[in-house]
Amino acid sequence: MTVEVLRLGHRPARDQRLTSHVALTARAFGADRVHVSGGEDSGPIETVESIVERFGGEFTAEREPSPKKLVKDWNGDVVHLTMYGLPVQDVVEEDGLTHSEADDVLVAVGSRKVHGWIYDEASYNVAVTSQPHSEVAALAVFLHMYFDGSELDLEHPGGEIEVVPSGQGKKTREPE
Amino acid sequence: MTVEVLRLGHRPARDQRLTSHVALTARAFGADRVHVSGGEDSGPIETVESIVERFGGEFTAEREPSPKKLVKDWNGDVVHLTMYGLPVQDVVEEDGLTHSEADDVLVAVGSRKVHGWIYDEASYNVAVTSQPHSEVAALAVFLHMYFDGSELDLEHPGGEIEVVPSGQGKKTREPE
Numbered sequence: 633m634t635v636e637v638l639r640l641g642h643r644p645a646r647d648q649r650l651t652s653h654v655a656l657t658a659r660a661f662g663a664d665r666v667h668v669s670g671g672e673d674s675g676p677i678e679t680v681e682s683i684v685e686r687f688g689g690e691f692t693a694e695r696e697p698s699p700k701k702l703v704k705d706w707n708g709d710v711v712h713l714t715m716y717g718l719p720v721q722d723v724v725e726e727d728g729l730t731h732s733e734a735d736d737v738l739v740a741v742g743s744r745k746v747h748g749w750i751y752d753e754a755s756y757n758v759a760v761t762s763q764p765h766s767e768v769a770a771l772a773v774f775l776h777m778y779f780d781g782s783e784l785d786l787e788h789p790g791g792e793i794e795v796v797p798s799g800q801g802k803k804t805r806e807p808e
Numbered sequence: 809m810t811v812e813v814l815r816l817g818h819r820p821a822r823d824q825r826l827t828s829h830v831a832l833t834a835r836a837f838g839a840d841r842v843h844v845s846g847g848e849d850s851g852p853i854e855t856v857e858s859i860v861e862r863f864g865g866e867f868t869a870e871r872e873p874s875p876k877k878l879v880k881d882w883n884g885d886v887v888h889l890t891m892y893g894l895p896v897q898d899v900v901e902e903d904g905l906t907h908s909e910a911d912d913v914l915v916a917v918g919s920r921k922v923h924g925w926i927y928d929e930a931s932y933n934v935a936v937t938s939q940p941h942s943e944v945a946a947l948a949v950f951l952h953m954y955f956d957g958s959e960l961d962l963e964h965p966g967g968e969i970e971v972v973p974s975g976q977g978k979k980t981r982e983p984e
Binding site: 646649650653654656657659660661683687714715716717718719720721751752756757759760761762763764765766768769770771772773776781783784785786788794795797798799800801802803804 | 822825826829830832833835836837859863890891892893894895896897927928932933935936937938939940941942944945946947948949952957959960961962964970971973974975976977978979980
């Protein structure tokens with residue numbers, strides 16, 4: 633079972649940091665891979681690779697030149713996060729869109745640019761609130777609900793550094 | 809009972825969009841106000857005001873020239889979200905840091921710039937995973953856990969437009 637994320641409409645000049653936040657949120661909240669479609673830009677990919685090297689795990693990032701083909705060929709559910717979709721709390725509960733029940737999932741998030749085709753191609757158009765906010769927030773809360781909180785205990789072995797949770801200050805160690 | 813958010817270290821040239829995402833996430837996930845500290849910049853404040861006018865509710869945004877004073881004088885809990893903190897799932901459960909049990913809460917999120925003092929002044933340093941990702945994601949998931957999902961049903965009356973949740977396309981209406 634795999635959970636992957638598709639970032640639509642990345643604009644190199646404007647979306648560098650937001651796309652990096654989307655990618656790192658995907659990793660931290662238990663996805664296996666992020667596909668970045670839109671303008672050619674190795675920035676977010678390199679950010680992810682650097683974080684994986686330092687903090688571990690097997691998350692990968694790649695450019696996606698054919699997002700429509702990825703979606704059409706996806707063998708499982710495609711979840712498009714949009715404020716116009718059906719409430720996430722209903723979809724997760726009523727349609728069993730959870731890690732324990734669902735097939736492979738591709739979670740698509742847009743940028744400011746509109747991508748009309750994804751509304752038609754998605755298995756589900758899902759709203760994390762019907763309010764305008766952030767694709768980063770929508771992705772994080774969707775994955776948190778999809779994994780039912782288990783993603784918070786996820787470990788990322790094989791890195792160079794590990795955070796030691798602490799009530800005060802910053803503590804890190806080298807993994808054993 | 810009030811829940812407010814403090815955005816630390818906003819840099820006008822670089823953080824415009826991320827700070828707007830922090831502010832709109834605060835609004836969508838049930839906070840009452842966002843304080844933006846750092847460089848002088850009316851951009852994120854105007855973004856929030858425009859969204860509130862169109863989509864309703866009573867959320868407010870303001871510049872905060874004295875974040876240390878705000879934190880020191882806060883009459884309730886100050887929750888600093890940092891990947892170095894204690895696991896959110898433990899803090900919410902063991903310390904009763906939930907909307908039904910807690911006092912007024914100020915949730916502080918940093919930018920890339922480091923703000924050492926907040927580690928000492930916060931009531932809780934809380935990690936939404938011990939991995940590097942995004943202050944937007946951390947804020948969204950913290951508020952979702954703090955409100956125990958009830959924020960997803962929140963209404964924002966008084967706007968000009970309302971989204972009608974839909975499985976296909978974009979539907980809106982004028983509120984009655």
